[in-house]
Amino acid sequence: MALSVLLLAEVCSANIVIPESDRLNLCWDRVSCSLNKKGKSKVLLRDVCGQAKSGRLLAIMGPSGSGKTTLLNAISGQMLKSKGLALEGILQINGVDVAKLRKAYVRQDDIFYTQMTVRETLRFTARLRLPKKMDLQQKFDRVEEIIKVLGLQKCADTLVGGGKNRGISGGEKKRLNIACELIASPSLIFLDEPTTGLDSFQADKVVRALKNLTERGHTIIAVIHQPSGNVFNMFDDLLLLSEGRQIYHGEAKSLQSYLSRLGQPCPSWVTAGEHALNLISVNHESSVTEEGSHKLIDELANEFERKFAIKYRITDKAGAPSQTVKPHGPESSLLEQVKLLFARSWREISRNKGANIIKAVQQVSTALIYGSIYSFSNKQSSIQDRFGLCSLVAIGNTNLAIASTIRSFPKEKAIVMNDRSKNLYRALPYFASKVLSEVPLSAALSCLFGGILYPMVGFQKDINKFLSFMLINVVHSLSSSAVGLMLGAISPSSEVALAMLPPIVVLQIIFNGFNIAEENTPKLLAALPKMSVVRWGFEGLALNELRVKP
Numbered sequence: 448m449a450l451s452v453l454l455l456a457e458v459c460s461a462n463i464v465i466p467e468s469d470r471l472n473l474c475w476d477r478v479s480c481s482l483n484k485k486g487k488s489k490v491l492l493r494d495v496c497g498q499a500k501s502g503r504l505l506a507i508m509g510p511s512g513s514g515k516t517t518l519l520n521a522i523s524g525q526m527l528k529s530k531g532l533a534l535e536g537i538l539q540i541n542g543v544d545v546a547k548l549r550k551a552y553v554r555q556d557d558i559f560y561t562q563m564t565v566r567e568t569l570r571f572t573a574r575l576r577l578p579k580k581m582d583l584q585q586k587f588d589r590v591e592e593i594i595k596v597l598g599l600q601k602c603a604d605t606l607v608g609g610g611k612n613r614g615i616s617g618g619e620k621k622r623l624n625i626a627c628e629l630i631a632s633p634s635l636i637f638l639d640e641p642t643t644g645l646d647s648f649q650a651d652k653v654v655r656a657l658k659n660l661t662e663r664g665h666t667i668i669a670v671i672h673q674p675s676g677n678v679f680n681m682f683d684d685l686l687l688l689s690e691g692r693q694i695y696h697g698e699a700k701s702l703q704s705y706l707s708r709l710g711q712p713c714p715s716w717v718t719a720g721e722h723a724l725n726l727i728s729v730n731h732e733s734s735v736t737e738e739g740s741h742k743l744i745d746e747l748a749n750e751f752e753r754k755f756a757i758k759y760r761i762t763d764k765a766g767a768p769s770q771t772v773k774p775h776g777p778e779s780s781l782l783e784q785v786k787l788l789f790a791r792s793w794r795e796i797s798r799n800k801g802a803n804i805i806k807a808v809q810q811v812s813t814a815l816i817y818g819s820i821y822s823f824s825n826k827q828s829s830i831q832d833r834f835g836l837c838s839l840v841a842i843g844n845t846n847l848a849i850a851s852t853i854r855s856f857p858k859e860k861a862i863v864m865n866d867r868s869k870n871l872y873r874a875l876p877y878f879a880s881k882v883l884s885e886v887p888l889s890a891a892l893s894c895l896f897g898g899i900l901y902p903m904v905g906f907q908k909d910i911n912k913f914l915s916f917m918l919i920n921v922v923h924s925l926s927s928s929a930v931g932l933m934l935g936a937i938s939p940s941s942e943v944a945l946a947m948l949p950p951i952v953v954l955q956i957i958f959n960g961f962n963i964a965e966e967n968t969p970k971l972l973a974a975l976p977k978m979s980v981v982r983w984g985f986e987g988l989a990l991n992e993l994r995v996k997p
């Protein structure tokens with residue numbers, strides 16, 4: 448109780464209210480979706496209808512696999528194109544041009560950069576999402592308002608964290624996910640399972656935050672799994688699905704009497720939501736129970752179709768649900784995008800102290816190992832050693848740089864794809880800032896390595912050659928990092944990226960210009976020597992060391 452009063456007070460002090468003219472009612476009718484694969488057809492949704500009204504929280508509930516996410520995707524224009532997938536139906540949004548619609552889609556996964564605080568994450572989103580005409584202070588004020596609305600003040604300056612770094616809690620992550628979507632003040636908000644994985648206290652807080660938003664005029668549609676009694680009582684409207692069919696749609700508080708009227712009264716020890724889910728879940732215990740479940744689901748769905756679907760018929764001019772509404776282009780200029788993305792990427796690199804220390808130790812120890820083995824004299828025989836060491840340095844550089852970037856991109860990919868689906872920034876600024884942000888650390892590590900190795904082994908005592916050695920190492924590491932990023936970008940997961948590493952490095956080594964003559968390279972692989980970063984790094988280092996001024 449104390450918590451709800453507190454949250455309400457916070458919300459009242461914030462002034463994010465959707466103006467009357469921007470409030471939305473979304474209606475859909477006869478939404479059907481099927482999947483045809485290898486001659487087999489599967490119905491995902493059958494003639495689903497409904498409406499979501501402004502200022503109300505609509506929950507979509509149903510057993511696992513009943514079509515909740517498919518429905519949410521269909522009515523939000525987020526359906527991914529898939530071979531054999533057919534979607535039809537009618538979608539209507541009151542008074543607002545679909546193309547100008549301000550809507551948000553909060554995905555199930557809470558994926559963020561781990562080394563940024565909650566406030567930094569929101570400020571980053573605000574700067575990319577809010578209109579150019581707003582000045583920086585107004586954007587930051589909006590962030591502070593949203594932090595209040597979603598009750599994130601306590602963790603505003605805590606790192607989001609993830610993996611090995613403990614950061615904010617699961618519930619706070621969910622609320623941060625919602626907060627990022629709220630920045631642009633969308634009238635219509637879709638959420639896919641915002642409470643999944645949370646304990647009942649956290650789930651309660653998330654749904655209460657959503658409920659508070661509806662009081663400010665937002666229209667909210669959320670897929671919710673297994674709500675507690677408290678959470679269920681916060682829903683205004685409910686849509687129940689089972690096996691792609693609609694079982695109920697109406698006020699959540701009327702569910703109990705609706706089921707009683709159909710001869711399915713709710714026992715006193717369960718909530719109406721739990722009771723409904725029990726009724727419409729298929730009991731797989733035996734073929735008899737399974738048949739019984741299907742029969743009941745069919746009866747309930749037929750009853751709804753016969754008597755209630757008519758209430759949601761759309762006869763006016765309306766759009767099709769498959770219409771994918773393209774978000775507007777990025778609000779910020781290319782330069783601003785590079786600046787913000789560079790800052791985000793640099794924070795991620797520079798704050799990861801543990802990983803950076805390990806990399807520095809690796810560089811120092813490799814330089815010391817080489818330094819204690821090689822010691823160049825002025826004899827002819829040292830030429831072979833100099834070649835050998837240049838080759839080892841090039842291989843080591845490539846290996847380390849590719850290994851450290853190849854896995855980072857698949858991890859970031861989900862975040863970047865999500866950002867890009869909202870058109871927050873273009874791909875070029877992302878890659879440019881990613882590579883640029885690698886420069887300082889890469890340069891520092893290369894200088895550390897070269898600064899120890901060069902004098903220790905006795906490479907040529909010439910300041911220009913020393914500086915060239917360092918520069919070649921830095922450029923070579925950066926090129927190798929870019930190769931790592933490219934491989935990471937084309938890999939579907941970190942595991943695949945990692946599996947690609949050994950064969951790629953081996954090929955780079957074979958075709959480094961030292962191990963096989965270019966003219967003896969099989970014709971099919973003729974392009975590989977030109978693409979081997981090891982080769983170019985090695986050639987640069989060897990020429991620098993062995994070329995004598997005429």
Ligand SMILES: Nc1ncnc2c1ncn2[C@@H]1O[C@H](COP(=O)(O)OP(=O)(O)OP(=O)(O)O)[C@@H](O)[C@H]1O
Binds near residue numbers: 510
């Ligand atoms: N693109 C697709 N290809 C193949 N099957 C699909 C596709 N999209 C959905 N399905 C299938 O359609 C059914 C409904 O999926 P959906 O994700 O909508 O269910 P859900 O109710 O959200 O499930 P859950 O609660 O488990 O997330 C499932 O059986 C799913 O496997």
